[in-house]
Amino acid sequence: MTRYIVRRLLHGILVMWIVSTAVFVIFRLVPGDPAAMTLGLDAPPEAHEALREELGLNDPTHIQYLRWMGNLARGDFGKSITHGYAEVSGLVFPALGRTLELASLSILLAVIVAVPLGMISAIREGTWMDHTARVFTTLGFSMPTYVMGIGLLILLAEVFPILPPGGYIPFGEDPVKHLSQLIMPVVTIGSVTAARLTRFMRAGMLEVLSADYVRTARAKGLTERRVNYWHAFRNAAIPLITEVGVNFGLLVGGMVVIEQIFTWPGLGWLMIQSILTRAFDVVQIAVLVSAATFVIVNLLVDLTYSWLDPRIARS
Amino acid sequence: MNTEAAQKPILDIRDITTSYHIRRSGAQKATTLVAVEDVTLSIKPGETLGLVGESGCGKSTLGRTIIRLLEPSAGTVSFAGQDITHFDHQQMRPLRQEMQIVFQDPYASLNPRFKVQQILYEPFRIHGIPRAVASQKIPELLSLVQLPPDSLRRFPHEFSGGQRQRIAIARALALEPSLLVLDEPVSALDVSIQAQILNLLEDLQTELGLAYLFIAHDLSVVGQVSDRVAVMYLGRIVEEGPRDAVFNSPQHPYTIALLSAIPDISAAQGRQTRERIILTGDLPNPLDPPSGCRFRTRCWRGDQLCVDQDPQLAPVSDSLVACHYPGAEDHSGAWS
């Protein structure tokens, strides 16, 4: 078990190394000169050259790479020249926090909807309840979050203006306002994610329901109800954790568009604003952090999974 | 047939050892599995050498080493007098026309996405033989293995097991080889179909003068087709000799045990019955073979000598036998 954890951690570190290398490669392809972009085109050549020197852009690529990796290893994300030399971490981490808030609430909603729906769909396979649930999942699969988000926005902020069209007020300042701003984005992402999880839960339940030990449980005289709800649920729920983890990681990245629609200042929103102002020193860290979140969530999920089902670690 | 040529072996392998490196989950170091050890054999043109042994004894590995699908870790493989042990892909290419293989499972050995036409065209295509030549030869191949000409437009899954094996044989014959390795060619087939395929193989041998290495776990099948028989146990040859010698007076206890398992016709005719010897225990783990004689853990003749000393192949009557106590089974049970 310990060996599995160590191996899994080492793999995570390896992936992070590849990820940060990929980010370095991508952002060294920038066609423009970061120094010229910051200073404007009519800055004196001496100032331009001084900034290039300061940013280390005159060094050979491998030196720049080593410095990049070294800084990351020390947790130094640098300062943003386009944001008046503000610490990049001071911009990125609060934004990540707001994204995580949105993602966790959405996942919570999705699980609350998907688990019972998937179970009913599987237990009552082939009935009208199952068919309704399956129509819901198929539509949810093809419904882009941004289309649904805009639909909700039109309906609940324009046609029936009962909710704020977006924005962000910290919970500490006005909890009610804060929560009302969360409703639409959470419902949007939550319901689309619920479609995926429902499908997963249903498939898992069906598989378990046809497995031998459920039949054994039936033979032992347990009632139908207990067979379904207990044995099948426990075994279908464990793989669901992986699915939740995968979706959570994807959400952190996929929320870009939703944050943009509801002007929620999360990581995706920060990324877009930084791209539009060509603040690549912020963008690269935001990209890195979103990938890191994905990796860490998956790591946690795998470890949880192996703790719940120790056969995984042994294989 | 030219007698002098007939005496020169087409295939000659000396002291062949083939091993696999396997990594067991959890283990840090790779273990070496010696699948074939110190095997020396030869096959003459037009001859059939039967190779028998239980599954997992290394006979398929030996077959694949011979046609250089696997590289031996020691020893030499010579084909038609030429040492091919360390030939690379390019050097092997012309020789691929000379030696071919037919596999056990005709369901797996034919590309499911290809029609028979394409399957039979492959050998020609690989060796750059013009399409015109191939399209002339393919119908001939089909009639050689007695399949109807309209088979060409069908996919493998439209055929029965025996028919697919015919297709596999036709493919192997396409380049007119002189040696065919038949790796359990009939063991996946029904008994009635087995006989048909064995007859076909015999006809082809007479017609084309092929040499066969016939690999099987079933001694009765080997007995039907072989000129000589080699018996393999745990990667080694334990007895080798002319078919009649091996079948009528087996010397190695393992051979005796294998033969005793064949339903005996003479018994039904009321003549002297053979005692059936049932081998106890499983095949030892090939990763950790027993010391001395490898067969001793299942042998009823074994003593301390067998534990201490590894018997070498030595002539006993007409055969070569690797046993400290060779000899036909005595019904008085002197050895037990």
Place this chain on the structure above:
Amino acid sequence: MTSAAQFSERRKIWRRIIRNPLHLFTLSMAALLVLLAVFADLLAPYGATEVVAYPFELPTAQFWLGTDQIGRDIFSRIIHGSRVSLYVGSASTAIAVVFGVPMGVVSGYFGKLTDTIMMRTTDGLLAFPPIILAMAMVAVLGPNLRNTIIAIGIVQIPRFARLVRGMALSLKESEFITAGRALGASHVYLMQRSLLPNLTSIILVQFTLTFATAVLTEAALSFLGLGAQPPAPSWGAMLLAGKTLVSTNPYLALGAGSAIFITVLIFTLLGDTLTDLLNPYRTDR
């Protein structure tokens, strides 16, 4: 030979299509969508960038969905938009196939070090949420349609490589591959002629699903202002314009949104249909 066995593969697929109304529906919808994109110029009442009326007209018999902020016919622009979507979808998926499939085949076929390096690299690339990686690349290369195609294509490469590698890994031990080796076939020959034909169904299904994702991603990038630039009729860009104009003419956002939704739905269903139709192990009653 029985007559049942003489049914060719193709006829079997036709029979499956005709027997299942959902397959028939999905395939015709997909065909219709492709035709719509190809003949957009003939089918759309007005040109993509043609100003035909005052801005913000509500739907009329002449302008079915009204006009946008410049006075262009929304309905016509949505029809023209199918061309942008399907073009980006097919071009970027083609990039993913052209690079991902050979990578996967080589990785699965050779195994060992080649495989380890390739798989660890894809691990790294797959750690990025897809849209983030695409955004980063578009941001760096410059926001336009060509770079959108490149970015979406690259993001999908490791997904193709993974899938194909898994299949190649299990197929390379097949005896028909060993038989090919015994015939003297080179590695390239075996990968190209023996492995690849057995991967076509799974590649085709994955192509469809990737296509749907690509359409979705293009719309998202254009919505964020990083994809197709005005005045190109991209559904994502129309959604962005529609969002800001929701109170004046909601039909712009609704029209573009539905177009994206329907297209993705059709291609997702097409994936299911193809999986069902091309399954060689399925036996028909």
